[in-house]
Amino acid sequence: MSPGSPQRLERWLCHRHFLSAVLLFTALLAAPSIATGFYADDYHFFAFLEERYPVSPPWYDLYRFFAGDARATRALVELSGVPWWTDPELKIHLVRPLASALLALEHALFGAAPLPYHLVSIALYLALVAAAGRLFQRVLPGATGALALLIFAISAAHVNPVGWISCQHLLLGALAVVLGLIASLRYRDEGWRPGRYLGPFGLFVGLLGGEVALGGTGFWVAYQLAGPAPRGGADGWRARLASAAPALGIVAYFAAYKAIGGGAAKTAAYVEPVSDPLGFARAAIERLPMLVGQAVAAIPSDLANALPGGPFIAAGLAATAGAALLYRACLPWIPEGERVALRWLVPGAALALLVTVGGFPGARLLLLPNLGFAPLLAVLILRGLRRGPSPGIASAARRAGAGLLGVVHVALAPLLFLLNTRMGVDIARKVEDVARTAEIGAPPRKRVFIAAASDPMAATYPAPIVIMRSPDAISCWSVLSMAKAAHRLTRTGPSSFTLAPVERPMLTGMFETLYRSPDAPLRVGDSVRQCGATIQVAAVDGGRPTRIEIDLGTPLEDPELALLTWSDGRLRRVAPPAVGETLELPWFPGPIGFF
Incomplete structure (x- = not known):
């Protein structure tokens, strides 16, 4: 790479049509997901809506798979395809009324035609990318924010939220949170009074979409505690803690969540910190390194559901250490504004990941945390590629590390996105073939x-x-x-x-x-x-x-x-x-x- 290459890259990233180009490119990447059709849990939800099972949840509570009622679960096991070893006290009740209502509306409008469902998912994802672009533009103006947006938009970790209809709850929750966060930043930085109310409202709407919105509180709290001082307002820990007070509404959310029977219990896949703190801690110790490894180095964490988890944990820890060392090496070239932004974006991503790590493990849990990881990667790539005043082994290693991140998260990311989409389409067709060719008989x-x-x-x-x-x-x-x-x-x-x-x-x-x-x-x-x-x-x-x-x-x-x-x-x-x-x-x- 020639000495002027980083500067040319930054000029390209700052082009006035860059956001439009990213949205168009994202739409092109997402378009093949239309071929997925219906997949896995989609059929369960449609069977619920059409009351094909002995016991089906109502349209506004489709994610109530098991309510924790031993008598009802035994009846369900006896009459349906729920495995015989199911714990009678199993609870997997995910309270997502907005996402349930959206699926019910789509089913009423579109029936068995999968194309419109996928168009809704793609539209939601494009809206999320556009909102992320506004957020990055505000906190990381210029080339760094633009590169962060590109990395976020084309991340292969987002394939399931884009292409799996049952994952629309992730898109709904994340979109509402990002819009609310932008409104809150405008209120704190500019005194835009509507933001005082729209910020908490965005979080509230996100929580109606799904638990992913809980991760939004991580960014909210991190910004209040570690972000820049408010313009024209009081600073200090007391003022910052007072500004973070809306996030305390999460306590009320948990109370309401439990009051209506939400939560998970007696399952190793979904683990919640309230009812099983030790189990949650064990799950976090195992899952966090894997997910960070995917966020930083694109190591496919989903494979850990089928293969031994040890290598994925080790690779995740190594990727985390490598990113930390690269950040330290890049520090002299990182402007103060970017340091300030990363001081709350990265902890916000870590908190968001910690809050959501109790969900069924998989890369889709990175959708909201990537709002913090993508800016970190953008800073490491852009600042790491700069030549230092004294070339040497350290400078070459820094530039090699930044170049490797650029290859993984920019050059190869679209290919990984398309490859993962293709794998999802292939599996969806295979499952349909399994159902069609099963030797059940007439x-x-x-x-x-x-x-x-x-x-x-x-x-x-x-x-x-x-x-x-x-x-x-x-x-x-x-x-x-x-x-x-x-x-x-x-x-x-x-x-x-x-x-x-x-x-x-x-x-x-x-x-x-x-x-x-x-x-x-x-x-x-x-x-x-x-x-x-x-x-x-x-x-x-x-x-x-x-x-x-x-x-x-x-x-x-x-x-x-x-x-x-x-x-x-x-x-x-x-x-x-x-x-x-x-x-x-x-x-x-x-x-x-x-x-």
Whole structure:
């Protein structure tokens, strides 16, 4: 790179049409997500809205998956595709009335046509990018804010919020928070009186959209405590704490959230600090490094849901240390205005991430925290690329580090965005194919039992697709094992058999412990009724089943039964062995490819 290259880059970033160019480029990147169609939880929400399940939440509370009512959960397990090992006291009730209402409205207007839903998601994301551009323009004027906007807009971590209809709650919450934050900054910096009310109102609307808005309080508090002094107003800790008082409304939010039954319990996937502080602390220690690693170095944190988490934690810690060292090396070239901005943007991002880290782990949790990480990356790239007065190893290392960040977050980011979108489209089509090709057989309504399928896209998500497309095809859907292992099926009687995973117990994967926390072990003799069958735990290892006994109530050859297993890309029928004989069920990767 020639000596004048950073200056030319800054001039390009300061072009008067740069924001418009970023919005157009973002729209082009987001457009292929239209091909995703409906995906995973989308079908559950539509089944809720059409009351296809025995118990469906109301249209304004679609994210009430489990209410924590043991009697209702047992009834749900007995009659639906909820796994048999589900904890009766499981609670996953995410209070998102605005997002629920939006999905209900879209369903009423658009029905089974996915295109308009995706156009709504893309429009929301473009609005969020435009709002982020206004925010960066205010706190980081010039080339740095422009580069931060580009990094934010094209981040591959945002693929799910853009392309997955069920993630519209993230876009709603983040957009309202950013608009409210801008209004608050205008009030504090310019004395714009409407901002005094619009700021808290934006946070309130964001919270109606989803819990992601809780992260907005991190930026709010960080700005009041570490941002620039208010113009023409009192400074000092007392004044700043008083300015942060609106964020105390979060206490009222939590009180209302709990009063209407919101929250999560008895699950390893969703962890909340109020009811399970120790579990939340454990989850934060594991998940924060992974997510920071994705934010700083684009290390795909979603893979940690299928692969051992240790390497992702180590890589995240290394990326954090590297970014800190690079910032220190760049410090002499960072203007005071940018230092002041980063003093609240980066802590705000950290607080936002800490607040939201209890959600189901994945890169989508970075949508709001990236409002702080993107400016940090922009500063490191622009200031790190500058030549120092005394060239040497330190200067070369600084410029190499900045160049690497530029390659990852600017040059490769659009390709990663498109690649992740393509993967989502591919998985969506595969799940539809799984539902279409499942060897269920012709109606009348079948009782379907999935003996072994470790990938949720093969085990649980085909069920709502089958129900939506052919309501008379099945009467019940039961998943017997999602262990990532081969299984042995031994027939013990005309209507009974045992099922045992080979070399590992059940309930070790993220999508298994979603329904039951490891803190609630199963015991030998525990029995569950599902789909007219009796499922009993026969052996355990540390509270995790290693063998279960199943009695279907009718002979395995009954034509109204469909005993299936995931095999070589399809849910295929299991040919029942003779009584006393054992059948080996090999493990095959599912549609996602890692489960």
